[in-house]
Amino acid sequence: MLREKYVDLISKVNNDTYRLNFHLMPPTGWLNDPNGLCVIKGVNHIYFQYTPFSATWGLKSWGHYSTENWIDYSEHPIFLRPSISEDRDGVYSGSALVENNKIHYYYTGNVKYINKKYDYILNGREQNVIEVISEDGFNYEKKNVLLKNSDYPENMSTHVRDPKVFKIDNEYFMILGARTKEDRGCAILYKSLDLEKWEYFFEIHSEKKFGYMWECCDLINIEDKWFLICCPQGIEQEGINFANIYQFGYFPIDINFKEKTYILREFIELDRGFDIYAPQTFIDSKGRNVLIAWMGIPDATYTNSKTIENAWQHALSIPRALKRKGNKILQEPLVEFENLRKNKILSTDSHIKFLASTFELILNIENPQIFSIKIGDVALSYVNNIFSLVMKESGEGRDKRSVYLDELKKLQIFVDTSSIEIFINEGEEVFTSRFYPSKQKMNVEVFNQGSCCYYELDRFKIDIE
Numbered sequence: 001m002l003r004e005k006y007v008d009l010i011s012k013v014n015n016d017t018y019r020l021n022f023h024l025m026p027p028t029g030w031l032n033d034p035n036g037l038c039v040i041k042g043v044n045h046i047y048f049q050y051t052p053f054s055a056t057w058g059l060k061s062w063g064h065y066s067t068e069n070w071i072d073y074s075e076h077p078i079f080l081r082p083s084i085s086e087d088r089d090g091v092y093s094g095s096a097l098v099e100n101n102k103i104h105y106y107y108t109g110n111v112k113y114i115n116k117k118y119d120y121i122l123n124g125r126e127q128n129v130i131e132v133i134s135e136d137g138f139n140y141e142k143k144n145v146l147l148k149n150s151d152y153p154e155n156m157s158t159h160v161r162d163p164k165v166f167k168i169d170n171e172y173f174m175i176l177g178a179r180t181k182e183d184r185g186c187a188i189l190y191k192s193l194d195l196e197k198w199e200y201f202f203e204i205h206s207e208k209k210f211g212y213m214w215e216c217c218d219l220i221n222i223e224d225k226w227f228l229i230c231c232p233q234g235i236e237q238e239g240i241n242f243a244n245i246y247q248f249g250y251f252p253i254d255i256n257f258k259e260k261t262y263i264l265r266e267f268i269e270l271d272r273g274f275d276i277y278a279p280q281t282f283i284d285s286k287g288r289n290v291l292i293a294w295m296g297i298p299d300a301t302y303t304n305s306k307t308i309e310n311a312w313q314h315a316l317s318i319p320r321a322l323k324r325k326g327n328k329i330l331q332e333p334l335v336e337f338e339n340l341r342k343n344k345i346l347s348t349d350s351h352i353k354f355l356a357s358t359f360e361l362i363l364n365i366e367n368p369q370i371f372s373i374k375i376g377d378v379a380l381s382y383v384n385n386i387f388s389l390v391m392k393e394s395g396e397g398r399d400k401r402s403v404y405l406d407e408l409k410k411l412q413i414f415v416d417t418s419s420i421e422i423f424i425n426e427g428e429e430v431f432t433s434r435f436y437p438s439k440q441k442m443n444v445e446v447f448n449q450g451s452c453c454y455y456e457l458d459r460f461k462i463d464i465e
């Protein structure tokens with residue numbers, strides 16, 4: 001974006017007291033999915049779905065940040081924008097693979113025909129897989145259209161998108177999220193030996209229908225086990241489970257790429273908060289499996305009107321290193337976030353109170369019976385093995401989200417002005433949400449037997465290119 005031309009817009013956004021300190025946000029306008037996560041020459045590149053001039057969706061491009069240490073960032077000009085007929089209605093989500101010092105990006109070129117007779121599910125829409133190649137993460141020569149809807153299997157609707165490419169031994173695979181003509185969510189795999197010619201490989205679906213569409217699929221190996229991370233749409237709420245409009249989680253999967261066989265285990269939710277969707281993983285500069293997600297969700301009943309009034313909306317989550325315990329994925333905030341800590345206060349008192357807006361709380365819990373926390377009007381509680389996050393006024397329509405725990409031992413909570421991320425028992429469960437407290441400094445009150453450590457946190461440094 002040409003920053004000089006939009007000084008007023010930028011100053012409006014930057015003066016918003018709900019801007020975050022240690023999360024990546026759109027410089028102005030709207031942000032959704034993280035895209036193209038990759039590392040080249042020691043630098044982690046983070047692209048994202050971006051519409052700089054509308055805070056409420058619009059024609060998608062890829063915005064761009066980079067970082068070496070996850071604390072200091074550079075903001076770069078838009079990397080990809082619609083420019084050919086195959087991506088004219090949006091450069092949608094996609095991924096990156098670094099091979100022989102070149103970054104290969106794969107994204108969905110979105111095309112929507114303007115004509116009322118189309119339903120945009122079975123017709124009236126194109127979702128093309130497009131590749132660009134770059135040596136530096138900033139420049140590319142041309143866009144190569146690799147796959148069109150006519151290349152997808154016969155049983156697919158027009159909704160096939162979000163290519164994620166990965167390598168096993170000397171073979172390359174691409175996974176895409178899809179909706180079949182019978183309205184079943186699934187993933188499809190393509191295979192390539194040279195990153196140029198892609199051949200259809202096979203389809204992955206659950207035995208019983210699990211939603212009508214799976215967005216943002218990602219097939220990853222953590223400590224020798226495979227997981228299919230995805231965002232299924234069309235799942236009914238079941239008690240405290242699947243409480244959001246769209247889901248964010250994974251299927252543990254036993255997969256044999258040679259035999260084209262797999263066993264999909266039961267879907268597990270990755271995050272129980274109100275504002276979390278569209279994750280992407282990559283191996284970062286330190287060799288960790290890092291997941292970043294959109295700290296937002298489409299089509300929710302609750303809002304972010306406070307930031308929309310100030311010409312921006314949404315942010316990316318704290319990046320999380322993925323580990324596993326059996327068939328379960330654990331998420332740990334990157335240790336680099338410890339470098340944001342200042343003013344440590346450690347207490348063993350069972351009742352503490354303080355005023356803060358940007359902080360981290362670490363609790364060891366010895367007696368869950370007396371545990372509760374209030375942050376402004378947001379309440380955390382643990383009753384009969386159910387951990388809950390309850391929002392009132394500041395939630396702008398957000399109410400309650402819960403999870404069942406065998407035990408509550410440890411909490412690590414990050415609050416950043418208008419966001420909260422709660423990591424329970426070393427990342428066994430996570431809650432990610434936005435909220436809009438009426439005062440910048442919130443009254444924080446903790447009841448806990450055990451220890452409680454509180455740090456004020458610094459902000460990211462972001463240079464603008």
Ligand code: FRU
Pocket residue numbers: 032033049060092093094108161162215216277278298
């Ligand atoms: C997920 C998603 C993707 C799509 C992108 C468009 O949030 O709907 O499936 O590629 O957002 O911005």
